[in-house]
Amino acid sequence: MSNYIIRRTALAIITFFGITMLVYFMSTLAPGSPLDALLADPGMTKEEVVRRSAELGLDKPVYIQYFKWLNELLHGNMGYSYTSYRPVVDVVTERIAATLVLTVSAIVLSYIIGIPLGIISSLKPYSILDYIMSTLAFIMSGVPGFFLGMMLIYIFSVKLKILPFGGMYDASGATDLLVLIKHLVLPTFAIAIPEIGKVMRHVRSNMLEVLTEDYVKTARAKGVKEWGVIIIHAFRNTLIPIITIFSGSFPFMIGGSVVVERVFGWPGLGTLMINSITSRDYPIIMGISVIVAIVVLATNLLVDILYAYLDPRITYN
Amino acid sequence: MMVNNKNDNIYSSSKKQSYFRDVAKRFVNHKLAIIGLIILTLLILIVTFLPMTMKLDPYTIGRELPYSGPTKGLVLGVDNAGRDNFSRLIYGGRVSLLVGLLSTGISVLIGIPLGIVAGYYGKTIDAIIMRIADIFISFPSIILILVLVSIIGPSMWSIIVIIGIMGWPEFARLIRGNVLSVREKEYVESAKAIGVKDSEIILKYILPNSVAPIIVAATFRVAGAILQESSLSFLGMGVQPPQASWGNMLYGAQSLTVLTTKQWAWIPPGLMLVITICCVNFIGDGLRDALDPRMKI
Numbered sequence: 052m053s054n055y056i057i058r059r060t061a062l063a064i065i066t067f068f069g070i071t072m073l074v075y076f077m078s079t080l081a082p083g084s085p086l087d088a089l090l091a092d093p094g095m096t097k098e099e100v101v102r103r104s105a106e107l108g109l110d111k112p113v114y115i116q117y118f119k120w121l122n123e124l125l126h127g128n129m130g131y132s133y134t135s136y137r138p139v140v141d142v143v144t145e146r147i148a149a150t151l152v153l154t155v156s157a158i159v160l161s162y163i164i165g166i167p168l169g170i171i172s173s174l175k176p177y178s179i180l181d182y183i184m185s186t187l188a189f190i191m192s193g194v195p196g197f198f199l200g201m202m203l204i205y206i207f208s209v210k211l212k213i214l215p216f217g218g219m220y221d222a223s224g225a226t227d228l229l230v231l232i233k234h235l236v237l238p239t240f241a242i243a244i245p246e247i248g249k250v251m252r253h254v255r256s257n258m259l260e261v262l263t264e265d266y267v268k269t270a271r272a273k274g275v276k277e278w279g280v281i282i283i284h285a286f287r288n289t290l291i292p293i294i295t296i297f298s299g300s301f302p303f304m305i306g307g308s309v310v311v312e313r314v315f316g317w318p319g320l321g322t323l324m325i326n327s328i329t330s331r332d333y334p335i336i337m338g339i340s341v342i343v344a345i346v347v348l349a350t351n352l353l354v355d356i357l358y359a360y361l362d363p364r365i366t367y368n
Numbered sequence: 369m370m371v372n373n374k375n376d377n378i379y380s381s382s383k384k385q386s387y388f389r390d391v392a393k394r395f396v397n398h399k400l401a402i403i404g405l406i407i408l409t410l411l412i413l414i415v416t417f418l419p420m421t422m423k424l425d426p427y428t429i430g431r432e433l434p435y436s437g438p439t440k441g442l443v444l445g446v447d448n449a450g451r452d453n454f455s456r457l458i459y460g461g462r463v464s465l466l467v468g469l470l471s472t473g474i475s476v477l478i479g480i481p482l483g484i485v486a487g488y489y490g491k492t493i494d495a496i497i498m499r500i501a502d503i504f505i506s507f508p509s510i511i512l513i514l515v516l517v518s519i520i521g522p523s524m525w526s527i528i529v530i531i532g533i534m535g536w537p538e539f540a541r542l543i544r545g546n547v548l549s550v551r552e553k554e555y556v557e558s559a560k561a562i563g564v565k566d567s568e569i570i571l572k573y574i575l576p577n578s579v580a581p582i583i584v585a586a587t588f589r590v591a592g593a594i595l596q597e598s599s600l601s602f603l604g605m606g607v608q609p610p611q612a613s614w615g616n617m618l619y620g621a622q623s624l625t626v627l628t629t630k631q632w633a634w635i636p637p638g639l640m641l642v643i644t645i646c647c648v649n650f651i652g653d654g655l656r657d658a659l660d661p662r663m664k665i
Contacts, residue, residue, distance in 0.1 A: 062502075069503040074515060081519045186400060189653065193645040195595055197602050198638035201621055209628050216624065299505075306508030310599045314622070324511065325603055328518040336515055340507075347506055 052359065059355045062346045070348075071124070074340040075117050078333045124341065130334040134327075139338035143320070147342055149219060150229075150319035154308050156239045158301070160245035166293075168247070169254025170286060176259055185255065191248030196307045200241035200314035205239060217316040238315040242307050246300060253296050257289035264288075291362050298351040305343060394658035401654020404647035411644065415461035424455035426612050435630045446621050449609070452522045456612035457636055460535040464644060467528050467597040468590040474532025475593075476586055479539025484570055484600075486540065487547025498544070501537035509534045510599065517605045524607045527600060531593050542585055546578040580659035587652035591645045598641050614641045 086337040104110050111119075123130070172184040208216035215234050220226050261267065261287050265303035270284045271277075312321035320339050395401055418424065430450040437445045455597035486497040504512075513530055520526045550556060556573050564572075600606030601615025609616055614637040621627045621634035 065499060066502050066506055069499060073503060074512070077512070077515050077519065168510065189400070189648050189649060190642070193591060193649050194597070194642050195598055195602075195638070195645070197599060198618065198641060200640065201618070201627060201634065205627060205631070209585075260598050302506060302508045306510035309508070309510050309514075313603060324514065328514050328605065331518065336518075340511060340515070343511060344507060347508070351506060 052363070055359050056356055059352055060249045067344055067348050068121075070344040071121065071341060072117065074337060076113065076119060079113055079116070081331065081333060083209060127340065129242040129338045132327075132335050133332045134330050134335075139334050142323070142335060143338040143342050146318065146320045146323045147346075150305070150308055150312070150321065151346070151351065153235065153238055153312070153317060153319060154242065154301075156235055157242035157246065157304060157308070158297075160239055161243040161250050162244070162293075164256050165247040165250025170258055170281065172251060173255045173258035173262065174281070176255075181255075184251065188248040188251040188255075191253055192245050192252070193244060193248075196241050196245065196311045197314050199244055200238065200311050203237045204314070217314075219318055234315075236246055238308075238311050238317055241311045241314065242304055244305060245307070249296070249300065250293070251350075253293060254289060257292045258285060260281050261285045261288050294354060294358055294361070298354045301350055302347050305347065386495070391658045394623055395654050398650075398654035398657050400650040401657075403591060404650030407643065408647040411456060411647070412603045415465065417459055418458050419455070424452070426451060426455035426459045427610050428452070434500055435626065435633060437630075438632050443480060445630070446628075447617065447633060451610070451612075453617070453636070455631055456617055457614070457640060459487065459612040460614040460617055461640060462643070463524055463607055463611065464594045465599060465643070467524065467531065467607075468594040468648070471532035471535065471593045472586050472589045474529065475535030475589060476582065478533065479525055479536035480543050480582070482536065483540035483543030484547055484574065487544035488551065488566070488570060488574070494544070497540065501540050504534065504537045504574075505541075510596070513596065513600065514603075514605060517600065520525065522600070522608055523606050524611060524613075527597055527606050531596050534641060535589055535593065538589065539582065542581055543578050543647075546581065547574050550574050550577050584656045584659060587648060587655055591648040591652065594641070594645055594648070614638070 101110075104279045120130075127140060129143070131138055132142055135142065168184060168188075172181045172188075175181055204216045207214045214237055215221075217234075219228050219234050264285075267280060267284050270280045271296075275284070308317075308319065309321035309324055311317070313325055315324070320343065323335065324339050326332075327339070373579055428451065430438070431442065431452055432446045432450050433447050435446065435448055436442075436450070439445070442452050442454065444457060447453055447456065482497050482501075486494040512533055516530045516533075517526065520530065550573065553573075556569060559569055559573060597613065598615030598618075601613045602618050604616070604619055607613035607616055617637040618634050621630070626633060
């Protein structure tokens, strides 16, 4: 077990460096350099620019620049925003909470709704109810999050006027929980609905498999009540495959929130990302990528460990 | 040898026929897949031929005042620059389908050779390729795509290439898994033993075994690519006006006034996206059931 954890952690760290390398080299390909701003100053002499360039390490090969940047990163310094001149760490950490609140609510919601619906669908396979639910699940998993968000705004904010159409808090500046929840409902559903469809389909197909197992028949033969068979004997054994789909869908949901945040004007990393790309603020883009990479890899590592804990057979592979 | 070969062919061709008949039968039985196939075929015919027969004009600006409502000649009204929304809807369909198909083609062309090399030669090269695949898979691809778009610049062709490049790991993983399982089979070992070249083993023994799962994965990938293009265009980082795309037709509806009062401008392209993506997914599901009944979900 501990061997397995060490191996998984090592892999996650390697992947983390891979991601930072990929994003770093990609951003060095970008047109324009930090020196452009200096060159625009007419008082700048050529010697001065060369001196500044050496100071920033820009005269060195790219891989040396990368290690320099990585060294700074490990000391908690991610550079300064090109546009606001504030430390990247401050700008990014301000926004991360908003994105996490949104994605975590969406994940919780998609499992709370998706699991029972998937179980119901699996109990009478190939019935009309199952057919309708499976089709709906398929349609839900293919709807673009931004269109879903706009439809939700149109129905619930514009027509029914029961929920706010955007932002995280009221204009009044009140920051209580109730206000937050009201603002959270629509964007959460916009991210969760496609995920609900996926969870339903996974739960259904895993349940169908488990329900034919001998231990389920045995439980029934022993006179265990039907809901006991379904929940305790069957569903519990589908939990492990369901955990594995989580690690695949987490990065996908973070990606989905980038787009949905834009629709709802949610002040998270997604909105920051789009604004930074428009203004070519590469230090911020790098900062967001690093933070997202850490969050995603740490979550997946935890899921892997949990998975091994629940099913010790996995560590032998 | 000759006689044997001939017999082999007779045997395999009759077996092939019944295999394809089974596949077709299972696909036809999948009602949603058939509905998806009919709608998608209609859609392809419409976006291909309607512009020619109706002389649609998606580019002329100022046909009416910005965001004017539907009239007899302009059934879906006009957009922010006074361009005909209906023509743009049809031309947008061309973009979506083109991006979906071409970028998936690129992903397959990159993923398959890398997956084969990783699976067949194993060891270090396998570790390196699969690590890189992990990097791509464990990171939200929309972020990498946005960074790349900001560097290369947004246009339909750059979007096709970028989405195509980002989609390779799925195919590499899939085919690598297949190679690993086929590599150990006796017939591959015996082919190796009699000195058949690596390239021939890969083409004759390994690839045919992977065709079915690749077709299924590619179908789902087309839907994924259409979704990614529309998201990018919606964010203003994809297909740029005046060129029409369903995603960029929704861009204007980020303003609350348009969202609230100009439904004809943004609901039709959104619905077309949902219908197209669903149809492609239904076809993918039908193909999965038909080609490999053992595959799940």
